[in-house]
Amino acid sequence: MVKGVQFRNHRIVGDILELAERYCEEGADELVFYDITASPDGRSVDRSWVTAVARVLDIPFCVAGGIRSLGDAEEVLNKGADKISVNSPALEQPELIDALAKRFGSQCVVLGVDSRAEEDGYSVFQYTGDPDKTTAASRRTTDWVREAQDRGAGEVVLNCMNQDGVRQGYDIEQLRAIRAVASVPLIASGGAGNMPHFRAVFDEASVDGALAASVFHSAEIEIGELKRFLVAAGIEVRPAERAA
Amino acid sequence: MTAAKVAIVDSGGANIASLRFALQRLGIDAELTADADTIAAAQRVLLPGVGAARDSMQRLEQLGLVELLRELTQPVLGICLGMQLLAEASEEDDVECLGVIPTTARKLPASSECPVPNMGWCRTAHECSEPLLDGIDSGSYFYYLHSYALPVGDYTVATARHEHEFSAVVRYRNFYAAQFHPERSSAAGARLLRNFAGETA
Numbered sequence: 001m002v003k004g005v006q007f008r009n010h011r012i013v014g015d016i017l018e019l020a021e022r023y024c025e026e027g028a029d030e031l032v033f034y035d036i037t038a039s040p041d042g043r044s045v046d047r048s049w050v051t052a053v054a055r056v057l058d059i060p061f062c063v064a065g066g067i068r069s070l071g072d073a074e075e076v077l078n079k080g081a082d083k084i085s086v087n088s089p090a091l092e093q094p095e096l097i098d099a100l101a102k103r104f105g106s107q108c109v110v111l112g113v114d115s116r117a118e119e120d121g122y123s124v125f126q127y128t129g130d131p132d133k134t135t136a137a138s139r140r141t142t143d144w145v146r147e148a149q150d151r152g153a154g155e156v157v158l159n160c161m162n163q164d165g166v167r168q169g170y171d172i173e174q175l176r177a178i179r180a181v182a183s184v185p186l187i188a189s190g191g192a193g194n195m196p197h198f199r200a201v202f203d204e205a206s207v208d209g210a211l212a213a214s215v216f217h218s219a220e221i222e223i224g225e226l227k228r229f230l231v232a233a234g235i236e237v238r239p240a241e242r243a244a
Numbered sequence: 245m246t247a248a249k250v251a252i253v254d255s256g257g258a259n260i261a262s263l264r265f266a267l268q269r270l271g272i273d274a275e276l277t278a279d280a281d282t283i284a285a286a287q288r289v290l291l292p293g294v295g296a297a298r299d300s301m302q303r304l305e306q307l308g309l310v311e312l313l314r315e316l317t318q319p320v321l322g323i324c325l326g327m328q329l330l331a332e333a334s335e336e337d338d339v340e341c342l343g344v345i346p347t348t349a350r351k352l353p354a355s356s357e358c359p360v361p362n363m364g365w366c367r368t369a370h371e372c373s374e375p376l377l378d379g380i381d382s383g384s385y386f387y388y389l390h391s392y393a394l395p396v397g398d399y400t401v402a403t404a405r406h407e408h409e410f411s412a413v414v415r416y417r418n419f420y421a422a423q424f425h426p427e428r429s430s431a432a433g434a435r436l437l438r439n440f441a442g443e444t445a
Contacts, residue, residue, distance in 0.1 A: 024430075029365055029387075055265045060387055060428045077294075079263035082428060095329065105295050105325075107361040115438040154361045154391075183354055185363050208364060238365040238385040 020053050023216065026223035027240025030060040030083065032157075032211065034210040047079055064112055068093075073100055077108065085157060089125050091139070093153060101152025106184075111153040115141040115174065116161035120225020123176055125161060141174075142181050149184050151184035156182050157211060167193025167215070175205035187211050195221060195229045202235045250274040250441055251286030253313070255326065256303040263292050266427035270434060272441045278307045284321070288441055289316055291421075293325025297334040297349070297392075300325060301341060314342055320419045321440050328392055336392050340398075345399055345416045350393040358407040361391045364417050368412045368424065370402035376413065376420055376439050377402060384432040386412070386424035393423055408436070424432035 016033075023031060033053065051062060063076045064085035073084045084104075090111060100109045111140050114128040122141035127133040145156055158178050160171035170191045179186055185208040188201045192212035201210050215221045224240035231237060247285070252263060254276050256288055267274040275282065281380035283289055291313065304310050313320075315421050327348035329341050335351045343368045354360040365385040370377050386404070393410035402413035404423070414421050420440065 051261070054262055055268070058266060058269070058428065058430050058434060060389070060425075061262070078261055079285075080265055082262060082425070103295065105361075106391060107363055108294065155363055182359070183356075184359050184361065208359065236367075 016049060017052060017056055019217075021056050024057055024059055024221065027227055027238070028059060028223050029209070029238055030062065030215075031057065032062045032064060033065045035190060047076060049077055050079035050081055060111060064110070068096070070099055070103055073104065073108075077104065083108050083110050083155070085110035085112045087114065087128075090148065090153075091124065091126050091144075094147065097148055097151040097153050101154070106152045106154035109153050110155045110157060111145070111148045112157045112159065113141060113144060113148075114159045114161055115178075117171075117174060122177065128159075128161070141178060145178055147180050149182065153184065155185045155187065157187040157189050160191060163191030166191065167191060169197040170201040170205065170210070172200060172204045175201065175207055179206050185209065192221075195226050199230060199233045199235060202230070203233075249286050250288045250290055251283045252276045252290045252292060252311065253283060253304075253326075254278040255291065255300050255329075256295070259290050260294075262425075263290065263427045266434070266437060267441075268270070270438055270441075272437065272443065278309065280307075280309060280312050284312060284316070285388070287318055289313075289318060289320045290440075291320060291322040291326035293323065293327075293329055295325065296339065297325060297328060297336040298339045300329055301339055304342075308441060310342060314344055317418055319440065322419070322421035323427075324390055324423060324425055327394065327400050327411075327423050330416075330419055330421050331394055334392055344419050345390060345394065345421070347394050347397055347399070349394055351392055352390070352410070354409045355407050360406075362388050362393075362406050364388060365429075366404040366406075366412075366424070368402050368404045370413065372373065374401045374413070374415065376415070376436060378439050378441075380432050386422075386426070386429040386432060390422045390423060394421075403421070 060082045062083040063081040067073050067084050068089040114123050114125045123142050124139040128133050160174050163171045170188045175188050187209040188207040189211040198210050227237050227240040328334050330344045331341050331347050332343045332348045333340050334349035352360045366388050368386045371380045399414045399416040400411040401415050403409045404412040426436045
């Protein structure tokens, strides 16, 4: 289970740290921090917060947003991230994936994909952090996922845009289609609204993880409770209780 | 007794920070170093590793640490790629490694059920009693991030399952190694690091 945190401004580091510790305590299995405005603005990112977060977390920690070069990735990893996630910059420059995988290993390199159903299949979108700049990337999602994993991406986070923020459940149909071509771990994103949605995405789309932000952020779903629900439904997850 | 002095070998992997932070949280006195004398004098030696086996071996050779690491007599803990570096060789680029543990790191076989890399929390089982695993229940979850692993052998003290069973924790003389990342494995990982540092609660 992955918790996404929308992150825009270093002035709120205190809040971020508090959230990070809370999710860690509740039993989240990973935290992903998104600087969603980094790519559309074409700016580099103030990354002092990465270290602050890494110091308090004892679960995996992925940073997404604005990583355009080996240097960007190295900085984020040196500051304490375990993985880096690339989305728009990889679409601009697919060789970036090869370079990152070669330098840091595939297990560090996550491909974020924003995708939605079009009339003729699933298509990739770019610069989705800013509604005015969001554009279709003229790539089929299945083709892009295949290409990216051939280039060395070690994990795919598929954000299903039709579902994002509407809380009607994950896009099972799309996730199944991508699962069929993904040989690396696939994380579902977009659409979680209640606990049965999580059960459905694991049962019906065979994803390796499920990411959600708003339902955890608003405390509508408590992670420990969700995990107990999933265990009771026969889905293998790490128990939330902090044993040992 | 004061905190054990732990030397973290600066093997050049990019994310050694998370390991340093974990030791800080636990109050374990640790120093990141590539200095042979500091490593030789440390009470405990941690060999982390992220990235590719060949790059890491080249770096250890450039630093002149290969012989020293092989001959360490204090407790040593290899983590993730650091575990694989303790083997004789790795299938990753067919690289010769430190040759401490008599085995070869093998590529994990991929299947639709078990994608590679193996990235996630895996149940980790151990049957024998081993000081490094004191206070950790067999079946606890640890966080893994790897494409290669050591096969199960006489040196194996804990196992995890991907497509096949592989070594999660090994011990060979004074050399321990874990395939998972204790620094990112919540309370169970913290306990293992404390056990290694000789600071069991």
